[in-house]
Amino acid sequence: MKHTTKRKMTVAMTLLLTGAIALGGCGNGGSANSDAAANTGTGGNAAAGSxxxxxxxxxxxxNEAQSVATEGMLNDFMKENPEIKVEHVVLVPGDSVEMLKKLDFLISSGEAVDVIALxxxxxxxxxxxRGALAPLDEYYEQAGLVPEDEYYxxxxxxxxxxxMQLTSSFNYVLLNKDALDEVGLPVPTYGWTWDDYREYAKKLTKGEGVDKRYGSYFHTWELYMNAPAQTVMKDPFRYDDGSTILADPTYKYFFQLRKDMETVDQSAKPYADVLAAKLNYRTEFFNEEAAMVLSGSWTIPDPANLEQYPHDFKTAFAPVPLPPAGAEPKDYEGGKYFTSGNQVVMGATSKNKEASFKLMRxxxxxxxxARTEFSGWKKADNQAVLDRLIGDNAELYDVESLQSTLFGEDIEYLDASSVITVSTSELTKIVGDGFSKFMLSNESIDDVQKWMVDEATKIINEKESK
Known part of the structure; x- marks a missing residue:
C-alpha cells in the first residue's frame, strides 16, 4: 500500500497513522460509548419517537476477511442499540480507489448516504x-465531547x-538487529538525525557485487525524496502561510544526502537501479539486500511473515531521524511527527444523523x-493492538525498540496545517521530476530547487487559496 498519500490535505490534529481499513477502537470503549449515547439526542432521526x-x-x-470483522462489530453495536439497524454496504471489495468512484456516483444520484469509511x-x-458531507460539530457538542481531546x-x-479518525499509522525505520550487533551499533533512539543515519548506513554496508548488503534502501515514493517534509512538517507542499515549501532547507539537505549516500558512501542502492529493477522495499530488507529502510506501522506483521519474507534475523525499530542543526524546516516544531489515518464521515443527505454519529463513535x-490497525482514538489501548500483531513471534522482534518507537515518552505529534492543498498530484510530480533531475543528471541542487519553486508557485497561484 502507499503511505505517501497520507497527508495531502490540512488536518486539525495532534498525532497520526494509515492502512487498509480495520474497524473499531480499543481500551475504554464501553464507557465512552455510553457517554455518547447518553448525551446524543434523537432529534432529526426519520423515525424518532415512532x-x-x-x-x-x-x-x-x-475485503472478505475484513468484512467478517466489520459484521461482528456492527452486530455488537445493534445489540447495544436496538433502536438502530445497520446495513453493511461493501461498495468495491478491497479497492478504495474504485470504492470512491462508486460512492461519488451514489452521492450524485441523490441517494441518502449515512456513514462512510474513507x-x-x-x-x-x-x-x-463539494457539500457531500455533514459537519460533526453539533453532534460532538450534544455528546459533550471535545474532538481534539478524542482523536489525533x-x-x-x-x-x-x-x-472522525478510525485508524492511525506511524512512520519509523526498520533495522536488521543482527547486522547492528555485528558492527557493534546500538539500536537508535528518538533524537538521532539523518546525519547519524548516514553514518549508520556506512558502517552497515558490506560486501561487493551481487553479495553486497547496502546500509540503506530508499524506495521511489516521495516519502524517500524528502523524508523530513513527509514526517516532521505539517504539510509536504505548503507552509501555513500558503506558500510553497519546495524552497525549504530540507530539500537541499535531503536531496544532497541521498546523492552522497549513493555516489560518495556507496551505502544506498542507486536510484537509477531502483527505478529500472522495480524493486520492492520489503524484499530488499528481508532478503538482507539492505540493513535499514524507512517504512511504517503497516509493516509490523511482516517480520513474523516468514512464508512470504523468509529470514532468520531479528528486526529492530527506530523513530524517524530528525533534521540536523542547520537543516531544520522553516516551520519546524522541535521534532514532532506527522501522523494520519482512515476516517469515518457522515453523508450530508443522511436522514438519521444522530444514529449515524452514534455508529461513528x-x-x-x-x-x-478483530482490530489489526492502531486506533485514531486517543484513549484506545494501542498496546493491545501491538501485542495482537506480534502474537507468538516475539523472538523475531526487538520488542523494546518497537514499543519505544511507537509509544515512547519523547514521541509527540504535530498540530494541524492551516492550509488545504488540492493540487497534490501536480505538486507531487514537481517533487519527483526535480528529484530525478538532481539524481540522474549533473544539474546543481540550486538550479533544481529554483525550478521546483517556480513550477510549484505557478500551480499554487493558479489553483490554491490559503
Whole structure:
C-alpha cells in the first residue's frame, strides 16, 4: 500500500497513522460509548419517537476477511442499540480507489448516504468541499465531547469538523538487529538525525557485487525524496502561510544526502537501479539486500511473515531521524511527527444523523479483538493492538525498540496545517521530476530547487487559496 498519500490535505490534529481499513477502537470503549449515547439526542432521526428502529447504512471497501470483522462489530453495536439497524454496504471489495468512484456516483444520484469509511484525509476534504458531507460539530457538542481531546486527526474546513479518525499509522525505520550487533551499533533512539543515519548506513554496508548488503534502501515514493517534509512538517507542499515549501532547507539537505549516500558512501542502492529493477522495499530488507529502510506501522506483521519474507534475523525499530542543526524546516516544531489515518464521515443527505454519529463513535472507540490497525482514538489501548500483531513471534522482534518507537515518552505529534492543498498530484510530480533531475543528471541542487519553486508557485497561484 502507499503511505505517501497520507497527508495531502490540512488536518486539525495532534498525532497520526494509515492502512487498509480495520474497524473499531480499543481500551475504554464501553464507557465512552455510553457517554455518547447518553448525551446524543434523537432529534432529526426519520423515525424518532415512532418506536420503530431506524435503519442506516455503513459504506466501506472491506475485503472478505475484513468484512467478517466489520459484521461482528456492527452486530455488537445493534445489540447495544436496538433502536438502530445497520446495513453493511461493501461498495468495491478491497479497492478504495474504485470504492470512491462508486460512492461519488451514489452521492450524485441523490441517494441518502449515512456513514462512510474513507481511506485518507484527501478523500474527506474533496467531498466536504463539494457539500457531500455533514459537519460533526453539533453532534460532538450534544455528546459533550471535545474532538481534539478524542482523536489525533480532525479534518477541519472553515472551523467545522468533517471526519472522525478510525485508524492511525506511524512512520519509523526498520533495522536488521543482527547486522547492528555485528558492527557493534546500538539500536537508535528518538533524537538521532539523518546525519547519524548516514553514518549508520556506512558502517552497515558490506560486501561487493551481487553479495553486497547496502546500509540503506530508499524506495521511489516521495516519502524517500524528502523524508523530513513527509514526517516532521505539517504539510509536504505548503507552509501555513500558503506558500510553497519546495524552497525549504530540507530539500537541499535531503536531496544532497541521498546523492552522497549513493555516489560518495556507496551505502544506498542507486536510484537509477531502483527505478529500472522495480524493486520492492520489503524484499530488499528481508532478503538482507539492505540493513535499514524507512517504512511504517503497516509493516509490523511482516517480520513474523516468514512464508512470504523468509529470514532468520531479528528486526529492530527506530523513530524517524530528525533534521540536523542547520537543516531544520522553516516551520519546524522541535521534532514532532506527522501522523494520519482512515476516517469515518457522515453523508450530508443522511436522514438519521444522530444514529449515524452514534455508529461513528462506536466504530472508532469500541474494544475489538478483530482490530489489526492502531486506533485514531486517543484513549484506545494501542498496546493491545501491538501485542495482537506480534502474537507468538516475539523472538523475531526487538520488542523494546518497537514499543519505544511507537509509544515512547519523547514521541509527540504535530498540530494541524492551516492550509488545504488540492493540487497534490501536480505538486507531487514537481517533487519527483526535480528529484530525478538532481539524481540522474549533473544539474546543481540550486538550479533544481529554483525550478521546483517556480513550477510549484505557478500551480499554487493558479489553483490554491490559503
Amino acid at each position: 418506536g420503530e428502529p431506524v435503519t442506516i447504512k455503513y459504506y466501506n471497501w472491506d 481511506p485518507n484525509l484527501g478523500s474527506v476534504y474533496e467531498r466536504a468541499t 486527526v480532525n479534518p477541519k474546513i472553515d472551523e467545522q469538523i468533517y471526519g 462506536y466504530m472508532t472507540t469500541a474494544d475489538s479483538e
